[in-house]
Each structure stands twice: as C-alpha cells, then as structure tokens.
Amino acid sequence: MSVRSRIATLYLLGFAVDLANMFIFNAALPALQRELDASVAQLAWVGTIYMLGLTVAIPVGSWLARRVGERRVFISSLLVVAAGGIGGGTATGIAALLAWRLVQGLGGGLLVPVGQSMAYRAYPPQDRAHLTAVVMTVALLVPALSPAIGGIAVDHLSWRWVFICIAPLAAAIAALTLVWAPTDRPSESRPALDIAGFLLSAITLFCLPLGLTLISQAGSAPHAAVALAVAIAAGAAYVHHALRSREPLLDLRLLSDPMLRTGSIIYLCVPGVFTGVNLVASLYLQNRLGLTATETGMLMLPWAGASFVAIMSTRRLFASQGPRPLFLAGIVVTSLGVLLLATPFAGLPMVRILSFAAMGFGASLCTSTAQTAAFTSVRTDRMAEASALWNINRQLSFSLGASVLGGLLGLLLAGSDNAGDPAPYRSCFVIAALLIVLPLPFVLRLQSGDGHA
Incomplete structure (x- = not known):
C-alpha cells in the first residue's frame, strides 16, 4: 500500500469513528433513559453536547496542527475519543455521561479536519475525485449501519457497550497512525490564535442549544432566558468582532456568496432538522409503537439505500439542471417523509420504511447538492476559511436540530395528561416538516446558472 493510500485509510477510519459516535447511540436512548432516569431534554443533549464539542474544536484544529504537527494532533484526538468512550460507558448518571460525550466531541472536532487535510494534501488534484467518492461512501454506510449495530448491542448486551466499543477502535487507529503516518514538523509560521473570537464563538455555541433545551424543562424558564440572552449577546459581539478583524476565527463575510449562504441554510433546516426527527422517532417507535431497539435501528437501512440513489x-443531474430544482425536490420529499410519521399509518412497517426512505433521499439530495455547489465561486485562497465556516455550520445544524425538537417533545409531553397519547410526537413531526421548508424562499432566489460546476 502506498503512503498516500495509508494516509487516506487513516483519515477514513477516523471519519468512520466520528460518524459512529453521532449515530450509534440512537437505538440505545430508551434503555439509557430507563437506567439513568433521564428526561427527554437530557437525552437530546447526548447528541447535542457531542456536536457542541465538535463545533468548538473544529476552528482550533488547523491552528493547533501548525503549532505541534498534524500527526501528533491526529493521534491525540483519537486517544481523547477513546477516553470519552470508556468514560461514557461507565457513567453512573446522566451528568457524567454528558461530560464524557463532550470530551468525545472535542476529540472528534480535532480528528476530522486534521485527517482531511492530511489525506487531501497527499493526493494530487486529478486524483481527489476518487478520494471524495470513497469519503461519501463512508459517510453513507456508517450512519446506516451504526444504529443497527447499536440496537443489537442494546438488545443482547447493554447500552454501555454502544459507547465502550468505540474505545478499542480509536486506540487501534492511533497505533496504526504511529506506524503509517509520516512524521511531520510544526509550521515555521505560527499564527496567533484569535482568542477573542474563540471565546465569543464558544460561548455562543454553548449557550444557544443550552437555552433551547432548558425551555422544555419545568421551572427552567428563567435559566433558559438567561442562556439565550447570553448566546444572543455573545453572537452579536462575535459578528461585530469578525467583521472588523483582519484574521477572524470564522470569516462571516464569506456568506455574501449566494451558494455558500443557501447551502448553509439548507444544512440548518434539512439534515439538521432530521437529526431531531431521528431522536423523536426513536422514542416514538419504541415507547409508543413497541418496536425493539434493533427494529428501530434497522430503519436506517432504507434511509441509506435512498441516500445512495x-x-x-x-452526480448526473447537477451539471445539466443546476442546484435549484434539486434543492426544491429534496426539501419537498424530506418534508413529506417526516409527515408520514405524523399519520396514524406510522404503525405499518411499509409506511415507516417509506418514510425513512423519503427522508434519506430528500436530505441526501439537498446535502450532496449543497456540498457540490457551495464552493464553486469561492476563491482558491479563501477555501480554507470557507471550509471551516461550512463545517461549523454543519455541526451546529445537527446540534440545534436535536435541541429544538428534543426540547419541544419534552415540553409537549409535560403538558399531556395521557401517558400513552401519540399527539406530542405527531406534533413534533408536523413542526419539523414546516421547519424543513423554510429555505424555499432562498432557493427560489437562486438564478438558473448559480452553482453550476
């Protein structure tokens, strides 16, 4: 195996670990809820706090790699992920589990961008299309298979193994990196970290999902208001800082590009909302419809098949049709798929399969189109900044989707008198379907030639 193939393999394995951390625990949520006596809002934070760690760490990854070297950062991040997995699997309370999930997220936030930089630098431009195709395949297979694997672990072992099993895999990849990855040296030019920008962005990204989660908890309205107020103030301060700084941590001026801006909004409202739908659906299918954890996880298989299509x-239609019709089709199909779960027919196996297939097809149509088009008009010398902004928005989308819908479900369940009433879940699905169509005005403003490669 060539050196570049080894580096690409290391990145893909690390990427797979990160994706598994995002999706493998979904089928374990009801068992985790029972054993740790966790509320729905706290369950939402199992995914949200991991995304938060990713979001906070991503901007620091490239800066840290220039300071100490990519190989060291990559290995260290894998060991942090392994430690977080062991800690999460041995947690005795929901607070401890969330703390270890944050540790895992911080490791993953350093792992993916640094590994991606190593892999793409190893390949000449003419060979990167093949690498991208393999990356997309991993991004499709892992979310599809990991919930089913997690469901089997829950049904036959314990929910704890969903977290513990990540540790030996991450440690093995770290050991393989010591053997395969060439030693690199820190960059001679060591730029200063935008400390003010980092602190303001971290406060914003922490307090925003926290406030949204607290809204659903009884007696927490004052705390939610404070958290949201701090998030708004810190976010406004960061915007002011970023627009005046010569080298901001995240350059918001890049969002003046229509495709990058539209793609970012698409991510917030389509795959981001789907993350919340997946949380609500996992609880609905097991707690109300009586499905096992394995059956719930297996629904990601039709999702994956439709996503591949x-x-x-x-790949075939983008060059001839442009992004606008693909965005429109993806938004409509995803919204309809979510609405199927809100109907009484969700109890039928074929309706559930059709729902997840529609959500997989629509969401993947939107995301693949957005990633294809978003950087077509970004200057080459601004690609790194645009990539950082894109990945931050992507992670924030997943975090907000789970926080909003998980918090909403907790609020509706608290106000319901009938413990077996499916109405709170169905209301969440209807609201999610409406959120998914919010980008339509931005998509309709695109010109027919925008985003063509």
Whole structure:
C-alpha cells in the first residue's frame, strides 16, 4: 500500500469513528433513559453536547496542527475519543455521561479536519475525485449501519457497550497512525490564535442549544432566558468582532456568496432538522409503537439505500439542471417523509420504511447538492476559511436540530395528561416538516446558472 493510500485509510477510519459516535447511540436512548432516569431534554443533549464539542474544536484544529504537527494532533484526538468512550460507558448518571460525550466531541472536532487535510494534501488534484467518492461512501454506510449495530448491542448486551466499543477502535487507529503516518514538523509560521473570537464563538455555541433545551424543562424558564440572552449577546459581539478583524476565527463575510449562504441554510433546516426527527422517532417507535431497539435501528437501512440513489442522481443531474430544482425536490420529499410519521399509518412497517426512505433521499439530495455547489465561486485562497465556516455550520445544524425538537417533545409531553397519547410526537413531526421548508424562499432566489460546476 502506498503512503498516500495509508494516509487516506487513516483519515477514513477516523471519519468512520466520528460518524459512529453521532449515530450509534440512537437505538440505545430508551434503555439509557430507563437506567439513568433521564428526561427527554437530557437525552437530546447526548447528541447535542457531542456536536457542541465538535463545533468548538473544529476552528482550533488547523491552528493547533501548525503549532505541534498534524500527526501528533491526529493521534491525540483519537486517544481523547477513546477516553470519552470508556468514560461514557461507565457513567453512573446522566451528568457524567454528558461530560464524557463532550470530551468525545472535542476529540472528534480535532480528528476530522486534521485527517482531511492530511489525506487531501497527499493526493494530487486529478486524483481527489476518487478520494471524495470513497469519503461519501463512508459517510453513507456508517450512519446506516451504526444504529443497527447499536440496537443489537442494546438488545443482547447493554447500552454501555454502544459507547465502550468505540474505545478499542480509536486506540487501534492511533497505533496504526504511529506506524503509517509520516512524521511531520510544526509550521515555521505560527499564527496567533484569535482568542477573542474563540471565546465569543464558544460561548455562543454553548449557550444557544443550552437555552433551547432548558425551555422544555419545568421551572427552567428563567435559566433558559438567561442562556439565550447570553448566546444572543455573545453572537452579536462575535459578528461585530469578525467583521472588523483582519484574521477572524470564522470569516462571516464569506456568506455574501449566494451558494455558500443557501447551502448553509439548507444544512440548518434539512439534515439538521432530521437529526431531531431521528431522536423523536426513536422514542416514538419504541415507547409508543413497541418496536425493539434493533427494529428501530434497522430503519436506517432504507434511509441509506435512498441516500445512495440521491447521491448518484446529484452526480448526473447537477451539471445539466443546476442546484435549484434539486434543492426544491429534496426539501419537498424530506418534508413529506417526516409527515408520514405524523399519520396514524406510522404503525405499518411499509409506511415507516417509506418514510425513512423519503427522508434519506430528500436530505441526501439537498446535502450532496449543497456540498457540490457551495464552493464553486469561492476563491482558491479563501477555501480554507470557507471550509471551516461550512463545517461549523454543519455541526451546529445537527446540534440545534436535536435541541429544538428534543426540547419541544419534552415540553409537549409535560403538558399531556395521557401517558400513552401519540399527539406530542405527531406534533413534533408536523413542526419539523414546516421547519424543513423554510429555505424555499432562498432557493427560489437562486438564478438558473448559480452553482453550476
């Protein structure tokens, strides 16, 4: 195996670990809820706080790699992920579990961008299309298979193994990196970290999902108001800082590009909302419809098959049709798929399969189109900044989706008198379907030629 193939393999393995951390625990949520006596809002934070760690760490990854070297950062991040997995699997309370999930997220936030930089630098431009195709395949297979694997672990072992099993895999990849990755040296030019920007962005990204989660908890309205007020103030301060700084941590001026801006909004409202739908659906299917954890996890298989069709369709249709019709089709199909879960027919196996297939096709059509088009008009010398902004928005989308819908479900369940009433879940699905169509005005403003490669 060539050196570049080894580096690409290390990145893909690390990427797979990060994706598994995002999706493998979904089928374990009801068991985790029972054993740790966790509320729905706290369950939402199992995914949200991991995304938060990712979001906070991503901007620091490239800066840290220039300071100490990519190989060291990559290995260290894998060991942090392994430690977080062991800690999460041995947690005795929901607070401890959330703390270890934050540790895992911080490790993953350093792992993915540094590994991506190593891999793409190893390949010449003419060979990167093949690498991208393999990356997309991993991004499709891992979210599809990991919930089913997690469901099997829950049904036959314990929910704890969903977290513990990540540790030996991450440690093995770290050991393989010591053997395969060439030694690199820190960059001679060591730029200063935008400390003010880092602190303001970290406060914003922490307090925003925290406030949204606290809204659903009885007696927490004052705390939620304070958290949201701090998030708004810190966010406004960061915008002011970023627009005046010569080298901000995240350059918001790049969002003046219509495709990058539209793609970012698409991510917030389509795959981001789907993350919340997946949380609500996991609880609904097991707690109300009586499905096992394995059966719930297996629904990601039709999602994956439809996603693959969408990705292949994007490759064929993007050049001839442009992004606008693909965005429109993806938004409508995803929204309809979510609405199927809100109907009484969700108890039928074929309706559930059709729902997840529609959500997989629509969401993947939107995301693959957005990633294809977002950087077409970004200057080459601004690609790194645009990539950082894109990845921060992507992680924030997943975090907000789970916080908003998980918090909403907790609020509706608290106000319901009938413990077996499916109405709170169905209301969440209807609201999610409405959130998914919010980007339509931005998509309709795109010109027919925007985003063509």
